[in-house]
Amino acid sequence: MTERVKIAWKNVTVGFEGRKPVLRNLNLEAYEGRSLVVIGGSGTGKSVTLKTALGLIKPQEGCVEIDGEPVRPGHENDPGVSQIGMLFQSGALFDSLPVWKNVAFRLLHAEHVSEDEAHARALEALEQVDLDPHVADQRPGSLSGGMLKRAALARAIVARPKILFFDEPTTGLDPVTADVINKLIVRQVKNLGATAVSITHDMVSMRTIADDVAMIKDGQTLWRGSLDGVETCANSEVCRFVRGESSED
Template identity: 50%
Template sequence: MTNTPAPKTPKIRLKDVHKSFGDKRILQGFSLDVMPQESVVIIGGSGTGKSVMLKCILGLLEPESGEIDIDGVRLSTLSRGEREQVNAKIGMLFQNAALFDSLPVWENVAFGLIQGKKMRRGPAKEIAIEKLAQVGLTADVGALSPAELSGGMRKRVGLARAIAGDPDIIFFDEPTTGLDPIMGHVIDELIVKCVKQVGATAITITHDMASARRIADRMAMLYQGKVIWHGPVTNIDNSGNAYVEQFITGSAEGPIKMELRKL
């Protein structure tokens, strides 16, 4: 397990975060530092708490204990208004894109600019068209409704919305889920390109190992609510961790046991 001390203030720091739903303990002492402009991919099986961890950082869920800092600022001490200011620095690509059905594509992309940053609709639309171009979509797509888009196009629009405000931090929640391998590859390349262009810090959660290898500078493996290994992406195949080895090979045999209900 690689564990080098942080040379400067982490962009995002989670320390001993716990979160439960009723009797079900999801995060059980989750700790992770993400440095500025670093792209960290968190891998782990379904139901291990990856999405819950992201929602805790975004303030959508309240952890029971633990500390979450962004740029050294403790999020639990912020008022709702201050929290919204922090969220304005964050872009998020949801698993199913979470586009607003009632708005055309360009307004989805420009939403944070118009509503969050109070930009006028004209300039916001120009930026939206520019961001759509960055993810390989033409201006005429901007006039379509989200219901008219394919899965891959929805992800691209979601990505354009995530980068529209030139955020400092971008979260990607299973960006390639539900896409064919070629479209998955295209989305991965767009993510890498967009994150570099914006100069953002990125956290991606996925269980698609091919995608993880393409996106990550560093990987962390989440198991039973805590990080059991983290290190550079180049070390993932020589992690020396039986859980990581089983996960990346997708073997049914190993220390990770799938919880199956007895018949």
């Protein structure tokens, strides 16, 4: 059965004044209901790839499409606005708000649900990421790094999105906590039946959460394929990268 394309980057070029293009005619597809992990060295354009799909950066050339419709930053009928949940690298919780209001922020301020309903859904989302209800009334500053990531994941899933983006989800976590977060990500993506796109330097994370893998180099897709094929593909540079080997003899 042919996979349905959920997100497509079509000949996307992004550059910033005085610098060479970060993305150069990038072509990439994320399939519906599958988890795509984008890997590559620092400065290769991974974060910019994510930001173009979010509508935070507008390509100079090409476009990003969601469900066959171009992403249109700032438009209410942008195809991604109502579908996307995002887990930021730092968690990006508001220190001035209790955890439950952080989790329910979109429900309260974009979907305008009642505070009672938002609170109930926030507690449900926290339970789904294995956080106890008493955490809901705490401030983010009182949480450990792993708990912050879980709370941020709860915020990403609370609106039951069809698309989930993960920006370096295990950065700064110890290996045991990172493993917990990776497994929670897999569970929530499957529970929602969502399309997921992650960027990471963590090859353990890649091997846990990916269905498909793409490697970006110099702003272009160097290789794309299934997780099963990433370490045995014909491209030696991809094999070295995922094995953590240098290109030097």
